[in-house]
Ligand SMILES: Nc1nc2c(ncn2[C@@H]2O[C@H](COP(=O)(O)OP(=O)(O)OP(=O)(O)O)[C@@H](O)[C@H]2O)c(=O)[nH]1
């Protein structure tokens with residue numbers, strides 16, 4: 402029998418590049434929230450994938466950008482901290498944003514973030530794997546042009562062009578990660594797909610649904626916490642969660658006319674939880690105002706973020 406191998410792989414990149422989508426696709430299960438908004442991922446999320454006798458532990462990270470607020474600083478610091486102890490680094494680049502920027506200068510943020518990540522990796526002398534994502538949206542010549550430019554950084558050991566959403570090219574990435582994984586014992590049981598407790602995943606599921614439903618009306622100022630998780634005799638679970646918003650106006654929007662918005666969010670979240678936990682779920686959502694959540698120390702601790710970053 403082949404030796405067991407195990408690798409820790411940090412997945413780094415600008416906000417919205419598709420890091421969480423890639424991690425979910427590699428794991429083959431939903432472990433991280435995905436939305437079209439930047440800064441969806443807020444703390445390190447570990448997804449666990451198996452490839453034959455190799456266990457790949459993928460660390461999904463918050464997007465790296467130039468932070469201004471305390472909460473942003475903590476997220477970016479968490480992203481860089483994922484490099485410690487990682488056996489490999491994947492730098493995910495949003496090909497769609499880069500192509501749009503080359504055409505119209507429209508997505509300069511993502512491009513600037515990509516280049517500052519590359520510069521920092523170079524300065525730290527850390528080799529990484531370049532993954533150009535969202536190639537399903539970009540024409541071939543544009544892809545080649547941006548690849549050439551990125552490869553000139555002299556930083557990348559490999560280049561992959563993938564669509565994390567469609568799954569194209571993702572197995573090639575997996576194969577290379579597995580080939581290079583050092584021999585060693587697995588860190589998690591073979592059938593485990595993530596390291597976070599169920600109540601954290603449950604909160605992430607609801608946050609994703611709330612963000613997807615409210616993205617036009619709300620900024621990303623939204624926190625979800627699982628307050629209680631009650632096991633029922635019939636095998637189902639009753640879950641109470643609170644969605645915290647920063648302003649009274651946001652509370653009204655989240656609840657919606659006659660409670661319709663929160664009801665829709667709850668139904669979508671419950672369905673996904675039932676699939677994720679493979680059992681019936683009774684989900685009760687509450688919306689509360691918590692004005693200065695981004696200055697609360699306890700919250701950082703619960704998310705695994707450093708308040709002083
Ligand atoms: N067309 C296309 N869209 C994609 C692909 N991969 C991800 N997306 C979309 O890009 C958006 C961002 O995806 P995420 O996985 O949340 O990105 P992220 O890098 O984790 O974002 P943050 O956590 O906010 O830094 C979502 O709307 C995804 O559906 C892809 O291969 N093709």
Ligand SMILES: [Mg+2]
Nearest residue numbers: 420421441442
């Ligand atoms: Mg993410």
